[in-house]
Amino acid sequence: MNSRSKKVIVTLILLGLALGGCSLFGDDEDADEFAGLSTEEQFYERALEQLNGQNFRGAISTYQALESRFPFGRFAAQSQIEIVYAYYQNEDMEAARAAADRFVRLHPDNENIDYAYYMRGLSSFVDGGGIFNRFLPIDHTKRDPGRAQESFNDFAQLLALYPDSVYSGDARARMIYLRNNLARYEVHVANYYLERRAYIAALRRAQYVVENFQGTPAIADGVAIMTECYLRLGLNELADTSLALLRENYPEHASIDSDNDFIIRTEITNPSLLYTVTFGLVGDNAIDPPLAPTQRPLTSGSQQIINDQQDIETPEEERSLLSIITLGVLE
Numbered sequence: 001m002n003s004r005s006k007k008v009i010v011t012l013i014l015l016g017l018a019l020g021g022c023s024l025f026g027d028d029e030d031a032d033e034f035a036g037l038s039t040e041e042q043f044y045e046r047a048l049e050q051l052n053g054q055n056f057r058g059a060i061s062t063y064q065a066l067e068s069r070f071p072f073g074r075f076a077a078q079s080q081i082e083i084v085y086a087y088y089q090n091e092d093m094e095a096a097r098a099a100a101d102r103f104v105r106l107h108p109d110n111e112n113i114d115y116a117y118y119m120r121g122l123s124s125f126v127d128g129g130g131i132f133n134r135f136l137p138i139d140h141t142k143r144d145p146g147r148a149q150e151s152f153n154d155f156a157q158l159l160a161l162y163p164d165s166v167y168s169g170d171a172r173a174r175m176i177y178l179r180n181n182l183a184r185y186e187v188h189v190a191n192y193y194l195e196r197r198a199y200i201a202a203l204r205r206a207q208y209v210v211e212n213f214q215g216t217p218a219i220a221d222g223v224a225i226m227t228e229c230y231l232r233l234g235l236n237e238l239a240d241t242s243l244a245l246l247r248e249n250y251p252e253h254a255s256i257d258s259d260n261d262f263i264i265r266t267e268i269t270n271p272s273l274l275y276t277v278t279f280g281l282v283g284d285n286a287i288d289p290p291l292a293p294t295q296r297p298l299t300s301g302s303q304q305i306i307n308d309q310q311d312i313e314t315p316e317e318e319r320s321l322l323s324i325i326t327l328g329v330l331e
Contacts, residue, residue, distance in 0.1 A: 034065055044075040051082065056090040059083075077103075081112050084119045096123040114158060118167040121154030125174055141184035148185075152178040183213035187221045194225060194265075203229040220250040227255070228264055 037043050047062035063083040067076060080103050087096035100120035107113065124147045140148075155171040155178075162168065190205035202225060209222035223246045230239035243262050246253060255263050 033061070040066065040070040040073040040075055043069065044079060047079065047082070051086055054089070056086045059086045060090065077107050077110055080106070081110070081116060084116065088119060088123055093123040093126065096120075114162040114165040114167060117154060117158040117161070118165070118171060121151045121158060121171065121174070124148075124151035124154060125178070141181045142188050143185075145182055145185045148178050148181055152182070179213065180216050180218070183209050183216040183218035183222075186213070187218045187225070190222070190225045194228065197232075199229045199232045203233075220246070220253050223250070224253060224255040227262060231262075231264060 034043070034046075037046060043062060043066040047059050047066060050056075050059035050062060060083060063079045063086065066073075066079050070076060080099065084096050084099040084103065087093075087099055097120055100116045100123065103110070103116040104113065104120075107116075110116075152175055155175045158165065158171050159168055159175075165171075186205050186209045190202045190209070193199075193202035193205065206222040206225035206229065209216075209218055210226065213219065213222075223242055227239050227242040227246060230236070230242060246262075247256060247260060250256075251260075257263050
């Protein structure tokens with residue numbers, strides 16, 4: 001046997017070992033998982049059976065195998081929309097949103113396109129809770145509103161494009177809930193600023209609620225915060241206007257007492273150094289800040305300085321003709 005024949009034999013042996021090694025690392029598992037499945041119909045029936053049996057992980061794997069083996073088959077589009085539901089039931093909301101986005105891009109004219117929009121919004125609607133929400137009473141209105149805003153936009157897009165969809169009723173109801181939560185979140189932020197005496201920032205947030213969330217329960221709190229901010233800033237005419245609006249539309253609000261007077265907060269958060277260092281064990285974190293003066297000065301301090309400077313008369317010195325001609329060199 002010559003050297004060339006030996007090289008060929010060695011190469012064939014190494015190739016056989018490499019193929020055998022590949023089978024050791026997962027190919028046999030894939031073959032066993034989908035053993036007996038050769039046609040597109042068989043893969044789809046297996047995935048549908050797993051989905052109905054609530055084996056969502058197995059259904060996801062089978063749908064992925066179906067798409068990889070038959071990317072242009074009769075069940076390709078149907079498997080791509082059903083895997084969205086499988087991801088959702090498997091509580092993988094990020095994958096469900098991605099699968100819904102992909103379906104919208106690939107099949108904009110599909111008869112199930114409204115379902116893709118609905119599931120995209122629904123995945124954002126329930127996302128962000130985490131396992132703690134199942135056991136702890138967490139106020140969702142105090143959480144980051146990013147997912148809620150995304151869900152609201154997705155549902156709004158569904159209603160704009162497919163107002164007669166079977167999912168439009170549920171989407172509309174969820175939009176009302178999300179809008180109320182978004183308004184309440186803005187009120188929480190306004191209260192946060194108000195407690196730290198950032199009255200301008202609190203006023204802006206409250207105005208945003210009143211202007212953009214009409215019809216929500218948070219409107220009353222927004223008007224109350226506006227009233228207090230105006231009082232703190234000494235803008236009494238605007239405070240009276242806001243208070244009149246509050247009395248007229250929300251007479252039972254907690255900020256109005258039995259005598260129909262506005263109840264202003266007496267304590268504002270202002271943690272002392274001792275309170276912060278001891279994590280609240282020693283010291284206090286509240287003060288009673290005074291209200292602004294009832295009458296604001298007619299002019300600001302800087303404007304008063306300018307006016308005083310203008311009142312100062314500076315004497316003008318008479319210059320001779322010779323001084324003018326020689327530019328002051330000769331007097």
